[in-house]
Amino acid sequence: MVEGVEQFRANTWARCHRFIQWHHKQGTLKTQAIPQVQEPRTDIFRNLVLRPRSTYW
Secondary structure, X not given: OEOOEOOOOOOHHHHHHHHHHHHHHHOOOOOOOXXXXXXXXXXXXXXXXXXXXXXXX
């Protein structure tokens, strides 16, 4: 918004789409790196002692 008036809202999505489309055709569109997923930790529960529920009260 500029001084209470919206600017470029109607054509913003079209501009973004055209930008992506043009760069895709040119072969210059940057790709996002896929983050490496870490294996879940299983060692944190090895020392867990399960007690009957009545001992928690």
